[in-house]
Amino acid sequence: MLKIEKLNFSYDDLKVLWDIDLEVHQGEIVTVVGSNGAGKSTMLKNISRLVRPNSGTITLQGEEINKLESHQVVERGIVQVPEGRKIFPEMTVRENLRMGSFIKSARANREENIERVFNLFPRLKEREKQLGGTMSGGEQQMLAIARGLMTNPKVLLLDEPSLGLSPLLVGNIFEIITEINRQGMTILLVEQNVYQSLRIAHRGYVLETGRVVLTGKGEDLLNDPHVRKAFLGM
């Protein structure tokens, strides 16, 4: 569904991504794991066109998306829930959700989608009128995911959804991601929490200093000696 081929990217003279090949099939959770600075978030920024790659192609259902503007990528069906949540602090929960359905194709079923995400996150319904900036980290993460779902995406990109959350909330977030996937959403998940994300993912890629060094089924990677040694401390 989403396919990245030979993606190269550098910030000025600093090369960050080297010949990245990656594919996400319909209905999958694919995770990209790696340590801080491996280039995971940069890869997502390339997909969302917040930055421009040096070379390589990115396609969604066969259509090249690496000539588009950011907002057009969202219109094609790829939405990113960014690292650090980036919710609109001076807007209420409902207004934040409304912004998720700003694109024309999502406006038609705005109310229906709001009901859907309120079912998924009952907490957000309770906080409907609260300003985004005054919510806790966990609530903000829920809002960020909910806001992303409001765009009616075909593929949901999640950038470090567990960052800065308590262990209990981390478990919660991963359960919710699994649930969203069970309802049919294709997910590309970027995480530093290697154990949790490989556990819920169908397939995974291990990124080290900008290169894909390993790829395989989630459970196989969990049992891989290199992964266990480098990321799980076993």
Added chain:
Amino acid sequence: MLVFSQSLISGLLIGGVYALIGIGLTIIFGVMRIINFAHGDIMMIGMYLTYNLFTLAGIDPFVSVAITIPIMFLFGALLQKVFINRVLNALPQNQILLTIGLGLIMSNTMMLIFTSDYQILTTSYSSSSFRLFHISISQPLAISFVITAGITALLYWFFMKTDTGQAIRATAQDRDAAQLMGINVKRMSIIAFGLGSSLAGTAGALISPTYYIFPQIGSTFTLKAFVITVLGGMGSILGATLGGILIGVAESMGAVYISSGWKDVVVFVLFLLVLVFKPSGLLGKSRA
């Protein structure tokens, strides 16, 4: 007491127009983090537009506002599309140079066309006034205040209730996040600069029956707009509204109780006091 209420009312009336200028500047700053140093010059163009519509076509300045608003919107949108969008990621000093340069071009172009002579737009009611509870109220200022209040109310509705208005707020709060939600931030910037210019031009139209019209009037108002915006808190529309009215009242009080030559001093002392005790402005949030 009568003198006090009199100067308070006069200050409120002119403050409403100041608020329009300040709101325009604050919208532009909020969305693009650019200080528009051509703001007063855009207002000046609004004045000349009104003046010419009046002298050449005989349209009353308060009626021609309906023409001025869309024309100034298009003018601002064009400036954004052609010039400002190119420097959004440039260094601040380059952005400042660009807007100052645009302002100079505007004032000098007007000087070439209309010379630097002072023009006066005299309507039948320019110097007429009416009395309300023994307070004398200037008729043109009262009309302009009513129009200002209407425009401000409409603006609040736009920003709070419409999708485009909310998207502009979202862009101001987090540009990257707005892009990730499918908002075309370049388009929002064009609308924001159009709105800001339209408000400045409208303010120019509204004060044209009571002020001298000349090509260099802009810089005074750019400074005033800047003071209003900083006073209220950069990027806050409510702050700019409050700041505009406060400056209007301070000027009016200063002129009555000290002397008209000292009214600007009162304004700047007030400004300095706010900067000292609440640097983020009255309604501003401090930025990390």
